[in-house]
Amino acid sequence: KQHIVFIVNCCNCTERPKVQVSIKPDQHVFRGETVTLRCDIDGEGVTSWQYSWYKDSSGSVFSELQEHTFSPVTKSDAGKYFCYGVERGGSRRSQHSDAVTLTVSDRAQTDLSVSPQKWLTEGDSVSLICEVNGSSAGWTFSWFTLTASSDNRYNFQQLSDSSRGTGGNYTVSSAALKHTGVYVCRAERGNPAYNTTYSNKQPVWVTGVSPLVSLIISPSRTQHFTYVSLSLSCEDQSNSDRWRVKRYTESEQWENCSSRWASQTGSTCTINSTITSNTGVYWCQSESGENYHPVNITVHYDVILESPVHPVTEGDTLTLRCLYKFTTPQNLRADFYKAGSLLQNQTTEMIISNVSKSHEGFYYCKHSERGESPKSWISVRGETVDQKTLLKSVLV
Numbered sequence: 001k002q003h004i005v006f007i008v009n010c011c012n013c014t015e016r017p018k019v020q021v022s023i024k025p026d027q028h029v030f031r032g033e034t035v036t037l038r039c040d041i042d043g044e045g046v047t048s049w050q051y052s053w054y055k056d057s058s059g060s061v062f063s064e065l066q067e068h069t070f071s072p073v074t075k076s077d078a079g080k081y082f083c084y085g086v087e088r089g090g091s092r093r094s095q096h097s098d099a100v101t102l103t104v105s106d107r108a109q110t111d112l113s114v115s116p117q118k119w120l121t122e123g124d125s126v127s128l129i130c131e132v133n134g135s136s137a138g139w140t141f142s143w144f145t146l147t148a149s150s151d152n153r154y155n156f157q158q159l160s161d162s163s164r165g166t167g168g169n170y171t172v173s174s175a176a177l178k179h180t181g182v183y184v185c186r187a188e189r190g191n192p193a194y195n196t197t198y199s200n201k202q203p204v205w206v207t208g209v210s211p212l213v214s215l216i217i218s219p220s221r222t223q224h225f226t227y228v229s230l231s232l233s234c235e236d237q238s239n240s241d242r243w244r245v246k247r248y249t250e251s252e253q254w255e256n257c258s259s260r261w262a263s264q265t266g267s268t269c270t271i272n273s274t275i276t277s278n279t280g281v282y283w284c285q286s287e288s289g290e291n292y293h294p295v296n297i298t299v300h301y302d303v304i305l306e307s308p309v310h311p312v313t314e315g316d317t318l319t320l321r322c323l324y325k326f327t328t329p330q331n332l333r334a335d336f337y338k339a340g341s342l343l344q345n346q347t348t349e350m351i352i353s354n355v356s357k358s359h360e361g362f363y364y365c366k367h368s369e370r371g372e373s374p375k376s377w378i379s380v381r382g383e384t385v386d387q388k389t390l391l392k393s394v395l396v
Contacts, residue, residue: 017043019084019097025189026137027101030108033194035073039066039083041094049085056080078104109133110199112185119377120175121311122208130168130185132196139187143170146182146201148254180206180291201252205281205294207311207379212236213243213284215293222296222376223304225325226274233268234284242287245269249280274299298374305365311379318352322365322373334365355380
């Protein structure tokens with residue numbers, strides 16, 4: 001009988017309440033953020049707890065608050081934290097919580113990528129994907145276009161049609177010529193707000209037909225040999241001089257057509273003797289800062305691919321040739337590739353009739369002795385009634 005009474009009493013024993021530790025905004029934070037540790041005890045019937053916080057293996061209490069805030073957090077605050085509680089004016093004690101690790105890194109970095117690629121044709125869809133390295137919780141994102149002033153200072157202009165939210169994607173469902181530009185992103189979280197640094201720069205180039213201006217390149221191709229003359233001209237229907245040739249180099253620098261590397265006459269930029277550092281994207285910019293007709297110009301010393309300057313219209317014929325600087329005639333037999341796949345071998349030129357959108361991509365040629373050319377992006381655009389009318393207005 002005594003044995004039965006003992007079992008009943010144990011069944012009525014009260015277990016110590018469970019404890020849970022939470023960290024806001026995240027367990028991985030960055031130096032300068034505001035971070036809050038919170039201790040929650042599942043103790044039914046207890047109206048008030050006295051909390052005790054411990055860090056790592058230290059036996060000393062560093063806080064007796066239910067919420068402990070680091071503002072701002074430093075790298076020395078990193079470590080493992082746990083808490084437990086004692087009932088105020090009573091005898092109940094909680095369990096010890098599981099340890100939660102707080103990681104504190106230096107300033108947060110964002111990474112911006114473009115999907116599916118940075119070269120687009122009017123009407124294509126493109127996404128700018130912004131990510132915070134090493135962290136994903138609680139961020140809101142903003143996207144900016146980046147321009148350079150005359151003294152090469154960067155100006156950031158937030159996209160007016162971008163919605164800030166928890167998703168790190170900014171998507172343009174139908175790209176237009178106005179979307180050509182260089183983009184960066186930034187993220188923030190917390191209260192007060194903590195901002196990351198600006199991301200890496202990502203250019204997006206949208207090709208198509210503009211009724212305002214055309215970029216005329218002579219010789220009319222995207223790849224050029226070294227030490228030759230190259231002319232780039234922005235021409236509109238009124239033959240005005242309000243357009244200027246701009247370029248964005250592989251070193252991520254905006255440059256005007258200047259005496260340092262070329263000469264400007266009206267709306268024409270002339271490079272008297274090309275060198276490999278002239279490689280970059282060239283376009284026409286209006287007085288108000290609008291960008292039209294980006295073309296990727298590559299300067300190479302030996303083997304180049306001859307390809308059209310502007311997008312090819314669906315249904316037209318595309319002709320590619322492999323040219324050699326030190327050979328007469330210049331076009332000899334070579335192999336032609338698209339995105340690493342061999343399309344045609346040992347031919348002087350490759351002809352694709354009835355071009356479709358599927359033919360869009362990067363092309364290059366290769367000779368067994370001379371080597372291979374740089375890659376050129378071939379854009380393909382659909383021809384609509386509006387585009388036909390637009391094209392005629394440019395050519396008239």
